[in-house]
Amino acid sequence: MEEERALAAFAALSQETRLRIVRRLIQAGPDGLAAGALGEAVGAATSRLSFHLTHLEHAGLIRSRRDGRFIIYTVLYPAFTDLIGFLLRDCCQGHPEICAPALKMLACEPTATETA
Amino acid sequence: MEEERALAAFAALSQETRLRIVRRLIQAGPDGLAAGALGEAVGAATSRLSFHLTHLEHAGLIRSRRDGRFIIYTVLYPAFTDLIGFLLRDCCQGHPEICAPALKMLACEPTATETA
DNA sequence: CTATTGTTTCAATATTACTTGAGAGGTTGA
């Protein structure tokens, strides 16, 4: 990921309504959420919501598809892992013990201890 | 991490000079870098640099200590893992297969295949 | 085709943030 895209992504995430939208969509998963449902979830009226959704889409963090009268938004997971990768690239040169343990805490098994 | 701190962190990272500073400091590790060296590395003159360093410090992403005539800046690694954790929290509810593999790509062993 | 629901566009306003240059505050070595 190049700098320009990373800057756009961080700018998109630095606004209250947009950050809430993104977190809500990350929780929602691949099925996504309609604009209206999102607006209720994050507490934003229609025109404001639309403005921020467009912003997020331009930043490459979410995508939209029409389903009947609804427009469904979903998060683009790779955009986030790319972003994190860009930020932390080469963080371990000489010091892998510093950030590696911290990143491992992010492993996605919050309650799944009996999976194996 | 609460929303307000996350917003401050993303805002701090959404500016070219500041993003460069942070990435440079992440690479530099715990030894940190003096303000002057940072300024040269990211291409910013003194007053502008100072402005952005203060911003980053207020956002809780870096810290400073004086060493003789120099002021040394270091990155606060936990702030970044907290931030990533806040963003991706509950991303796996029902869909752990989506983000877990992506996050594992971030593991910090770029060239260290002979360590063990 | 008309009414209804869901969403976007537009323009005006208010708010917030960045850059620049000059000057000042500490710290060190002679």
Next chain:
DNA sequence: TCAACCTCTCAAGTAATATTGAAACAATAG
């Protein structure tokens, strides 16, 4: 103490971004 060095503070000008309400656009159900 003086001179040199490193870094910060301040104020002014400029630019970018968010909010609001009204109106338009698109799709569906009756």
